[in-house]
Amino acid sequence: MGEKKNSERIKDEDVINALSNESPELATEAAAATTTTAEDLESKPIPTLIDDLDIQDIPGIGPTTAKKLRDAGILTVMDLAVASSEELSVEINSSKESAAAFIIASQQLLRDSNLLDKEFVTADVALEKRKSMLRCTTGSKALDKLLLGGIETQAVTEFYGEFGSGKSQICHTLCVTASQPVENGGFGSGSIYIDTEGTFRPERIDQIAISRGLDPTSVLKSIAVCKVYNSSHLELIIKDLGKYINDFKARLVIIDSIISLHRAEFAGRGTLADRQQRLNSMLHKIIRLAEIYNISVVITNQVQSSPDTFFGDPTKAAGGNVLGHASTYRIYLRKSGENRTAKMIDSPYHPYSDTKFTVTERGVDDLEEETSSKRGK
Numbered sequence: 105m106g107e108k109k110n111s112e113r114i115k116d117e118d119v120i121n122a123l124s125n126e127s128p129e130l131a132t133e134a135a136a137a138t139t140t141t142a143e144d145l146e147s148k149p150i151p152t153l154i155d156d157l158d159i160q161d162i163p164g165i166g167p168t169t170a171k172k173l174r175d176a177g178i179l180t181v182m183d184l185a186v187a188s189s190e191e192l193s194v195e196i197n198s199s200k201e202s203a204a205a206f207i208i209a210s211q212q213l214l215r216d217s218n219l220l221d222k223e224f225v226t227a228d229v230a231l232e233k234r235k236s237m238l239r240c241t242t243g244s245k246a247l248d249k250l251l252l253g254g255i256e257t258q259a260v261t262e263f264y265g266e267f268g269s270g271k272s273q274i275c276h277t278l279c280v281t282a283s284q285p286v287e288n289g290g291f292g293s294g295s296i297y298i299d300t301e302g303t304f305r306p307e308r309i310d311q312i313a314i315s316r317g318l319d320p321t322s323v324l325k326s327i328a329v330c331k332v333y334n335s336s337h338l339e340l341i342i343k344d345l346g347k348y349i350n351d352f353k354a355r356l357v358i359i360d361s362i363i364s365l366h367r368a369e370f371a372g373r374g375t376l377a378d379r380q381q382r383l384n385s386m387l388h389k390i391i392r393l394a395e396i397y398n399i400s401v402v403i404t405n406q407v408q409s410s411p412d413t414f415f416g417d418p419t420k421a422a423g424g425n426v427l428g429h430a431s432t433y434r435i436y437l438r439k440s441g442e443n444r445t446a447k448m449i450d451s452p453y454h455p456y457s458d459t460k461f462t463v464t465e466r467g468v469d470d471l472e473e474e475t476s477s478k479r480g481k
């Protein structure tokens with residue numbers, strides 16, 4: 105306990121020092137808030153539910169700062185923990201250092217409350233955490249096998265490929281499977297579908313659910329759809345995503361597609377660096393959300409050459425290194441006649457294999473012969 109108090113003190117001092125240079129009022133408040141919290145922690149049991157935590161439980165954050173944060177749309181400890189210091193400093197009109205200190209303090213509170221992993225854990229603890237990770241079926245056994253059991257929580261899975269390769273079909277099917285109980289290969293949760301291309305079709309969800317013998321109404325009710333019109337709108341939605349994840353009890357977030365808006369709006373404007381920087385900050389937020397909320401994020405991406413351009417490699421994903429580094433897993437999809445090939449391109453531990461699947465009224469599905477040979481067994 106003494107050790108913990110020491111580490112708290114260092115964090116509290118960081119917050120207060122960062123503030124005292126720019127706002128004596130906030131610094132005094134931070135000092136006062138710190139005293140209460142340290143005493144509180146001594147006498148109160150440590151809360152273990154995220155709903156039990158208030159933003160003012162964070163050492164150094166009192167009513168004035170809490171109000172500033174609320175005005176900036178940061179309502180919970182989780183919102184703060186996944187914020188980026190650059191953006192936060194602008195929003196609450198503070199230095200980058202104090203914004204960073206608030207974020208670190210919020211993450212520390214989550215750690216102390218056992219809601220976030222310790223900064224360093226031994227490998228056996230890390231393995232334990234991996235075991236708590238959930239997987240959701242894609243609807244095709246072959247594709248699940250490629251993914252070693254389906255899409256994972258705490259990870260960003262990217263499907264990329266040319267037009268018609270099945271990216272949006274995978275997304276539609278995942279929303280349906282995610283709504284199913286864990287024992288049936290789902291997440292037993294809602295999902296969020298961020299549609300940047302206007303290709304989300306509720307009728308298709310209805311059809312996939314019915315073909316799979318599921319109740320279409322409850323499946324449709326489990327999916328929250330957001331149609332996004334421009335890159336700033338997308339950035340705004342992602343900024344508030346933590347709130348939506350809670351509201352819709354979503355364990356799956358789909359962004360179909362992640363780059364098309366930025367790609368179209370920043371085309372030929374000589375602002376590639378600006379575009380990459382904005383994509384980068386959005387993607388980092390997505391990664392933090394996936395880890396902290398224990399959700400699965402699925403993004404789709406185009407290939408470098410698109411029907412309206414002559415240049416670029418049709419086997420390479422668009423977005424360059426920024427996207428490559430953000431995705432935990434990248435799967436390349438290719439059309440071959442009626443069938444689709446999926447190839448694991450980038451993964452920390454999956455073998456670099458490929459597999460075939462198809463798209464039917466059931467959404468993503470296994471090829472006929474595989475299905476019948478399995479059924480025959």
Ligand code: GTP
Pocket residue numbers: 265266267268269270271272273274301303308463464465
């Ligand atoms: P872009 O978004 O254009 O880059 O392509 P995408 O990769 O998202 O393609 P999408 O997932 O939309 O795949 C479209 C293909 O899926 C179509 O060409 C059809 O082959 C197939 N498909 C879509 N809907 C159905 C359906 O209801 N039944 C069947 N059998 N196939 C469908």
Ligand code: MG
Pocket residue numbers: 271272273301303360
């Ligand atoms: Mg699509």
